Amino acid sequence: MSLNLPDKKGLNISDFSSTIKNDLCASLVTFLVALPLSLGIALASGAPLMAGIIAAIVGGIVVGTLGGAPMQVSGPAAGLTVIIFGFVQELGWGVTTAMTVGAGISQVIIGKIGLAPIALAISPSVIHGMMAAIGILIAISQIHIVFGVQPVGKGIENLFAIPNSVMNLNPEATFLGVFTIILLIVWSKLKSQRLRNIPGSLVAIVVATVISIAFGFDVPRVDLAGSLIESISLPVLPSANFGTFVAGIVVLTLVASAESLLSAVATDKLHSGPRCCLDKELTAQGIANTISGLLGGLPITGVVVRSKANVSSGAKTRLSAILHGVWLLIFVVFLPDVIILVPLASLAGLLVYIGIKLVNVNHIKELKRYNELAVYSITVFAIVGIDLLVGLIIGFAVALIRLLLKLTRLNVNIENQNDQWQVSITGTLTCIEVPKLTDHLNTIPPGKEVKINLALRYLDHSGYEALKSWQESYEKIGGRVVTDYLVENKEEEQASQSAPLVDNCIIKGVWAQYNK
Structure with missing residues (x-):
């Protein structure tokens, strides 16, 4: 050995x-x-x-x-x-x-x-x-x-x-x-x-x-x-x-x-x-x-x-x-x-x-690029003007509110392309945003061909019911509605890159589940 x-x-x-x-x-x-x-x-x-x-x-x-x-x-x-x-x-x-x-x-x-x-x-x-x-x-x-x-x-x-x-x-x-x-x-x-x-x-x-x-x-x-x-x-x-x-x-x-x-x-x-x-x-x-x-x-x-x-x-x-x-x-x-x-x-x-x-100028430029300069500024002024602990709490609260607003935001864009109405719905569709969605959809003239492009982070049951109800009502008066799950909003696609595909798969599954 x-x-x-x-x-x-x-x-x-x-x-x-x-x-x-x-x-x-x-x-x-x-x-x-x-x-x-x-x-x-x-x-x-x-x-x-x-x-x-x-x-x-x-x-x-x-x-x-x-x-x-x-x-x-x-x-x-x-x-x-x-x-x-x-x-x-x-x-x-x-x-x-x-x-x-x-x-x-x-x-x-x-x-x-x-x-x-x-x-x-x-x-x-x-x-x-x-x-x-x-x-x-x-x-x-x-x-x-x-x-x-x-x-x-x-x-x-x-x-x-x-x-x-x-x-x-x-x-x-x-x-x-x-x-x-x-x-x-x-x-x-x-x-x-x-x-x-x-x-x-x-x-x-x-x-x-x-x-x-x-x-x-x-x-x-x-x-x-x-x-x-x-x-x-x-x-x-x-x-x-x-x-x-x-x-x-x-x-x-x-x-x-x-x-x-x-x-x-x-x-x-x-x-x-x-x-x-x-x-x-x-x-x-x-x-x-x-x-x-x-x-x-x-x-x-x-x-x-x-x-x-x-x-x-x-x-x-x-x-x-x-x-x-x-x-x-x-x-x-x-x-x-x-x-x-x-x-x-x-x-x-x-x-x-x-x-x-x-006070790093590069950090300020980077935060400005991502639209977070307001949170940064409020945190700075709160800490300097009030107190470190209070300023931090205010900063965290503002950041959280901004996040919640961003996560619950619904964007609806409607365009008429060669007599076909393109409806792009992105963000989060919940009961809170249903009135906003309904107001936008009601601007579409009756009897048209409508294509709805969904790229949602989250869809709840009330949002689904609102979309489904509008589609059924619109088709009863001679219109035609097609729902697509692919992203056609280029800005949304560039901003979230591959995320919309994942989101759309989830939303498509939720949509199918609601449709049962």
Whole structure:
């Protein structure tokens, strides 16, 4: 009996070392992207700045190891800043971390029972509207810190307070914040791919920090409030406001899950490696959020910006995401004195830039093309003008109403072609639409040849009876009616492509059943 051991030549050491090299380089780039973003997101969330680093470390190592999307990089995300800021202001940081734990446990349950793909059923107009609104809220709050002034509140309050902050600005802080924004814009437009491979966020923060030190600017800087170990804090359960606490867990679960899964799907489009497993990814996100909350960190989601940097830098396996978390851990343990040199105005400038970028013009054009711009706009204005949770509810309601109107719409088109009357009936024919159908059919002169083309999504019994009754009555006064199930409305055929054939087969079967 012999053992079939792999031949040494089959181990392909060259490919293995090349993969390790690529992952190592990509992890360093991703680490450099994640460091300033994690600090900035913590700043915008009203959380301890170390909470952003803790979340980035846990997201990199835990989700990188257990996740179902190998190329995705997880950590604190800009999309949750507004939510977290509101919870911190209302309930305190300790209770907010408890909500993160609750959301993490909920994500694990959802992932384990296989419901993760449901998150992808959320209307893109609502998701893009939410992200754009959050971007606007981030920008109008952090612009005050760019001016060296603290934000006054949230939403519209911050917007109306901008003129007052301009009147009381700190010149040195304003210079650093505006300089950071300009450098980020310029860096994004560079034609040199070699330079663009260096994270613009890192370049902007480093250059602004060096300038602030070289010229001795007296501006607020990052305050880590102790070492990594000292920053670890256990979650606290609320003594009151349990309804808000539970609602917060639900909101965090829904938003973090949707953002993570949509990010995983988007990351899949960036590479040709293994495809993501959504349930496995959501379970890993839940475990990471549970750990992050227990350690006093921010909530975690998959992040497109970091994932894109990871893939663009040549990552081949999940090792890159794991290592980026390791580098963050090493950096914050051994080089915390470097972090505390960063001016807050520069981080705020980075956040203003990120917030503006969240209002994605390409998304707006795409939604306009599919006539979903109204839902997007209403969601944006509701979140910015009222509240995130209320705005989301309004956005979902408008999207649902639009869907119901679209699904229940009946279109009747009547044309006279060579003395033959062509009647095209598309959409949904129910009892609600029977009066509309009857009004249109009654416009056809008596004694003519009529051809009815049906391309219906749904036909109920009252709709069938209305059509059948009209046909019998019309034929009694000398007319002739032929019913066809093929699509002759070219616009309908192009819009729904192969769907009408399926619909027509169903409608034809229903028609035959009613005719028995």
